[in-house]
Amino acid sequence: MNVSEFASPPEKRPESYGRNARYNQKRCFQVAQGFFKDAVRRARERNDRLKELERRLESPEVLLRREQLWGHSGKLEARYLRFLRTKEQLSNYSVVKTIGKGYFGEVKLVRKIQDGRVYALKRLFKSEMISKEQLPRVRAERDALAESDSEWVTKLFTTFQDNTSLYMLMEFCPGGDLMAILIKFQIFSEDITRFYAAEIVNAIEAIHNLGFIHRDIKPDNILLDRGGHIKLADFGLSKSFRKDHDSCYYQELLQRPTSQMSRLGNRNSVNIDAIQLTVSNRAQINEWRRSRRLMAYSSVGTPDYIAPELFYDQGYSFEIDWWSLGTIIYECLVGWPPFASENPQDTYRKIVNWQHTLFFPDDVQLSHNSVHLIRCMINSPEHRLGRNGVAEIKNHGFFAGVDFTTLRRIRAPFEPPLTSEVDTSCFPVDDLPQTEDPAPSLAGDDDSPTPEMFLPFIGYTFKRFEKSYS
Structure with a gap:
């Protein structure tokens, strides 16, 4: 039969597809892309390991140990393949303590039953993710952490799920977060601020190099490891230029009503319902910090560090993270964020009017370089320091003498006083209930999850093979 006798295929008309069809097409594309990307990466890594082994075996120094090395490498590869086939599940871990609770889930300190290693296990409830339309957030965090292998970012080891929840197994940073240190010490010297700011610069640079914008840089998301060095966490609001994550979150916040709108008065005034934050009123500052920390775990969020x-419904790029760093530097040196107010709506309005609301108190002595750096970061996007790359930040006078490549080899200003590998004294766990919370479910019978509890999370599973697994 002649090929020309076949009827031509029907014309494709994607514009006639429904919303669900377009969404499923996009999800299938992402799942297939992720599957083949991981497969190719793993194949290349195994090939590189084989080449490295063959290079070592050619050395005369290992002539008598060739069979031993070859056999040992074969066992490691077998363990690697077994690791890929092993199914992760909640029963593989024993809970030590709850160390954090949020609006959509919780974080627990867990120990792996098989080898006794300690991790932080983040649990997100599927029904909450779906009902609150948070699927783009969980996908963004999973993608960012899966692609990162930086020493400045909390390491994600694996993600898995059951019928009601999503799980992210991450490294445990026992030093708490930067907000806890700010609550304890209230204000930092310029040297200490310079140290933390330099490490945050490295962390932001690492995620920018992956093509991600964090969009939620704040002290609560800057964790401290066992040595007191920082690790960037919580990528739920991150955005990649290669993927279409939701960006309407902040516009909704600005439009939320407030009962205090009638008292705003002149929006160009620095006293827009401002808190009376002064050096002589540190008790009020810390009380504000504690209430702000509670707000961080609510559905409202914390707007103090947002660019x-x-x-607005307009374009933005990587420079928004440098605005957030500028506000953190201000808080470390002054004692409170530059646009702090008693309610989120007033903070939003002070941020969008930053030209008139940014000021430095007379009773806090700051160097010229620190003030200049803050003003260059808390600035319009077209003039913001960092818009042309991280080098212009590292070369600023505030960081004179800082070697950004050796920061993790320097002793940190505050080393957490830990007594064991499961010490949680740096976390505010006293007020957290330690009982197991039942996961809210829309699925009905847990043995037969409905499609809406399963389909949105296809492709969520991730596994990182570490040398420690061998």
């Missing part, structure tokens, strides 16, 4: 362009 103004995120509130």
